[in-house]
Amino acid sequence: QVQLVESGGGLVQAGGSLRLSCVHSGRTFSTFSDYVMGWFRQAPGKEREFVAGIRKSGSGTRYADSVRGRFTISRDNAKNTVYLQMNSLKPEDTAVYYCAADATTALLTPITAYRYWGQGTPVTVSE
Secondary structure, three states: OEEEEEEOOEEEEOOOOEEEEEEEEEOOOOOHHHOEEEEEEEOOOOOOEEEEEEOOOOOOEEEOOOOEOOEEEEEEOOOOEEEEEEOOOOHHHOEEEEEEEEOOOOOOOOHHHOOEEOOOEEEEEEO
8 A cells, every 4th residue: 555645735925935745655566666656736616637747767747737837846766755846836826735646657647547645735825
């Protein structure tokens, strides 16, 4: 079983920055480097949406159009951790941010591509 624990959320003013972290753990035959990792978010009253994804080696990334150029996803396989650096935050970035993982998917963006999910960390961006 895989556990994902997010941290780093909070309240920030528009234009500010936050860095989210997600630590991957659990007793499996796979290691962290075997997992594609993604970040998703869900704003109040809206569907959960893709934010960013990163391939196992870290060499390939994808971003939602709404965050490209402002957010950066990265991973440290030695620390079993994936990060989401969020800069130039806007009020519309307010949401609960979820970390997701999957060991078999070749895709980064679909929600259905990911088997494991964290509990989420809230991000609030004020005007």
